[in-house]
Amino acid sequence: MTTTLRTRVAIVGAGPAGLLLSHLLDRAGIDSVVIDQRSRDEIESTIRAGILEQGTVELLDTIGEASRARTVGHRHDGIELRVEGEGHRIDFAETVGRAVWLYPQHEVLKDLIAARLAAGQDLRFGVTAEGIEDADTDRPRVIARDADGARLEIEADFVVGSDGSRSVARATVTGSSTGGYFREYPFAWFGILCEAPPSSDELIYSNSPEGFALVSQRSDTVQRMYFQCDPDTDTAAFSEAQLWDELQKRVPGTTLKQGPIFQRDVLRFRSFVAHELRRGRVALVGDAAHTVPPTGAKGMNLAIADVRLLAAALGALLLDGDERLLDAYPETASRRIWKAQHFSWWMTSLLHVAPDATDFDRRRQLGELRTVVESAYGRAYLAEAYCGWPFDA
Numbered sequence: 001m002t003t004t005l006r007t008r009v010a011i012v013g014a015g016p017a018g019l020l021l022s023h024l025l026d027r028a029g030i031d032s033v034v035i036d037q038r039s040r041d042e043i044e045s046t047i048r049a050g051i052l053e054q055g056t057v058e059l060l061d062t063i064g065e066a067s068r069a070r071t072v073g074h075r076h077d078g079i080e081l082r083v084e085g086e087g088h089r090i091d092f093a094e095t096v097g098r099a100v101w102l103y104p105q106h107e108v109l110k111d112l113i114a115a116r117l118a119a120g121q122d123l124r125f126g127v128t129a130e131g132i133e134d135a136d137t138d139r140p141r142v143i144a145r146d147a148d149g150a151r152l153e154i155e156a157d158f159v160v161g162s163d164g165s166r167s168v169a170r171a172t173v174t175g176s177s178t179g180g181y182f183r184e185y186p187f188a189w190f191g192i193l194c195e196a197p198p199s200s201d202e203l204i205y206s207n208s209p210e211g212f213a214l215v216s217q218r219s220d221t222v223q224r225m226y227f228q229c230d231p232d233t234d235t236a237a238f239s240e241a242q243l244w245d246e247l248q249k250r251v252p253g254t255t256l257k258q259g260p261i262f263q264r265d266v267l268r269f270r271s272f273v274a275h276e277l278r279r280g281r282v283a284l285v286g287d288a289a290h291t292v293p294p295t296g297a298k299g300m301n302l303a304i305a306d307v308r309l310l311a312a313a314l315g316a317l318l319l320d321g322d323e324r325l326l327d328a329y330p331e332t333a334s335r336r337i338w339k340a341q342h343f344s345w346w347m348t349s350l351l352h353v354a355p356d357a358t359d360f361d362r363r364r365q366l367g368e369l370r371t372v373v374e375s376a377y378g379r380a381y382l383a384e385a386y387c388g389w390p391f392d393a
C-alpha cells in the first residue's frame with residue numbers, strides 16, 4: 001500500500017531550515033509538506049547552540065507572536081575574549097551597531113512547530129525519507145516510510161533537503177552522501193548543562209594554556225558551558241568535581257558558579273560544504289549542505305540564510321516561472337557559506353590549543369589574539385561576522 005500526496009514543495013527535515021522555509025513559502029501562497037523521521041518531542045528537546053544573529057531574529061519576527069526570541073531570549077551587545085586570564089570585551093553596539101540574541105535552538109523549533117501547526121500546515125513526524133526520484137524532471141518525488149512502515153510518496157514541483165548532516169537528499173544532489181569539501185579537527189567540545197545562574201553577564205570565550213573554554217548561558221537558572229577535549233572523550237569519564245576542575249582551570253579570572261550537572265555531550269568539530277547545492281528540482285539547505293565547527297555559533301544562522309535565498313528563488317519559480325534566482329542559488333548561497341566557513345575555522349583556530357602546537361604556534365596565536373583585541377578594526381571584524389553580515393550587503 002502506497003499513499004501518494006501532491007504538493008508544490010516537499011521539504012525533507014523539520015529542523016529550523018525546513019520549518020522556516022515552509023513558513024516563508026506559505027506567506028507567499030505556496031503549499032508545502034514537511035516530513036521528519038524524528039518525533040516532535042525529540043525535535044523539541046535536542047539541545048543545540050544558543051546564539052541567533054540579528055538577521056535570524058528579524059526573519060523569525062515574521063512568524064509573529066509565536067517567536068519568543070525577543071521576549072524570552074536575551075539580547076547580547078558583546079562578548080568577552082579572555083586571553084590567559086586577561087579580559088577583552090568585543091562591543092557589538094559600538095563596533096557594528098548590531099547584536100545577537102541568546103535563545104536556544106530547540107526553543108526556536110518549538111516556536112516554528114507551533115506556528116506551522118496553527119497555520120494548518122501538513123507537518124509529519126516519524127516519517128523517514130528513503131530517497132528522491134526524478135530530480136531532473138519537473139515532477140520530483142520523495143519516497144518515504146511512516147512509523148508503521150507504510151510507504152508514502154510525495155510528488156512535488158520541487159524538493160528541498162533540509163535533513164541535516166546525515167542527509168538522504170544530499171546523495172541525490174551530489175551523487176554521493178559524502179561528496180564535498182571536508183576538514184576535521186583534532187579536538188572537540190565537552191558540553192555541560194548545569195543548574196546555576198550565569199557566571200558572567202556576557203559569554204566568555206577563554207583561550208588559556210590549558211585549552212579553550214566557553215562560558216555560555218541558557219536562562220537565569222541554567223548555564224551552558226564547554227571545554228576543549230579530545231574527540232574520543234567518553235562523557236562518563238569525568239566525575240562532576242573533575243568537570244568543574246577542567247572548566248575552572250581554563251577560565252582564569254572568573255570563579256564559575258557551580259550547580260548540579262544534568263547533561264553532558266561531546267561535540268565533534270567538522271567543516272563541510274557539499275560540492276553541489278542543487279540538481280534539477282532538488283536543492284540542499286542548512287546542515288545537509290554544510291557543517292561548521294561550533295565556535296561562533298554559525299550553524300543554524302547559516303541554515304536560515306540559505307532558506308531566505310531559496311524561499312525567494314522558489315517564489316520566483318513557482319509563481320512567475322522565473323528560474324533565474326534558482327539558477328543563481330548555489331553561487332549566491334556559497335558566498336555566505338564560505339564566509340561563515342572561514343569565520344568558524346578562524347574563531348576555532350584563534351581560540352583552541354592544538355594537541356601538536358609548538359611554542360612558536362602558541363606565541364603566534366597570542367600575537368593574533370592581540371592583533372584582534374587591541375585594534376578597533378580587529379574588534380569590528382570579529383563583531384561583524386559574529387552578529388552576522390547583513391543579508392543585503
Ligand code: DHB
Binds near residue numbers: 051214295
Ligand atoms: C553557544 C554555542 C556556541 O557555539 C557559541 O559560539 C556560543 C554559544 C551555546 O550553546 O550557548
